[in-house]
Amino acid sequence: MNYxxxxxKYYAAQFGQxxxxxxxxxxxxxxxxxxxxxxxxxxxxxxxxxxxxxxxSWTFLEYIGHRFxxxxxxxxxxxxRDFANHQHHHTHPTQIRVxxxxxxxxxxxxxxxxxxxxxxxxxxxxxxxxxxGFTLYFFMHALLHKAWASKFVGRLxxxxxxxxxxYTNRCFGVTVTWWxxxxxxxxxxGARIPEKTRNFYFGKNHYAxxxxxx
Numbered sequence: 114m115n116y117x118x119x120x121x122k123y124y125a126a127q128f129g130q131x132x133x134x135x136x137x138x139x140x141x142x143x144x145x146x147x148x149x150x151x152x153x154x155x156x157x158x159x160x161x162x163x164x165x166x167x168x169x170s171w172t173f174l175e176y177i178g179h180r181f182x183x184x185x186x187x188x189x190x191x192x193x194r195d196f197a198n199h200q201h202h203h204t205h206p207t208q209i210r211v212x213x214x215x216x217x218x219x220x221x222x223x224x225x226x227x228x229x230x231x232x233x234x235x236x237x238x239x240x241x242x243x244x245x246g247f248t249l250y251f252f253m254h255a256l257l258h259k260a261w262a263s264k265f266v267g268r269l270x271x272x273x274x275x276x277x278x279x280y281t282n283r284c285f286g287v288t289v290t291w292w293x294x295x296x297x298x299x300x301x302x303g304a305r306i307p308e309k310t311r312n313f314y315f316g317k318n319h320y321a322x323x324x325x326x327x
Contacts, residue, residue, distance in 0.1 A: 130181045133296060137173050141166070148236075160230070160238045167242020168249075175250055176292035179285040209258060211251050219248040246288065253288045260315045275300045278310050
């Protein structure tokens with residue numbers, strides 16, 4: 114076993130993750146500073162800014178988690194389990210463990226957080242925005258695996274198919290594509306999705322060659 118290869122790969126991933134966090138932190142500091150300045154004079158803008166940045170923060174964590182955690186075969190037991198679960202979803206794309214009941218409960222939780230944010234009238238709105246992104250993630254993921262949803266989420270769905278079936282080291286965003294664009298993990302130029310791959314992804318033909326990209 115080439116331990117030096119795995120060591121280089123590990124440290125490269127850690128450095129890449131750290132670089133991504135630095136890109137995120139720069140605007141985050143500015144947003145918090147602006148929010149502090151406008152809180153007393155522009156309360157509606159204050160809450161809109163916090164809610165929006167909370168949602169954006171979730172999209173960043175979604176990207177980081179998918180890229181560096183779900184695709185890293187870590188040595189601890191939890192890491193191995195997460196890796197195995199995610200790999201299972203890649204090979205069985207129609208099997209989604211989050212049910213409509215789960216999504217309903219998330220929606221109820223989101224509504225309660227909105228009520229609480231209004232009552233508290235403070236920085237808690239940031240958490241509400243973050244939970245909004247978390248909730249939307251599970252709704253969006255379900256849509257990305259429905260063929261009819263291509264009319265509404267076409268580009269996102271194509272990214273997700275690329276990630277599932279060919280370019281597992283690209284297209285990590287689920288609810289947005291901009292982090293892939295910022296960090297250079299978009300599909301290669303000229304990539305396209307054959308009909309056999311679409312059939313496999315949507316479960317029309319489970320035996321289709323999922324790696325057969327032309």
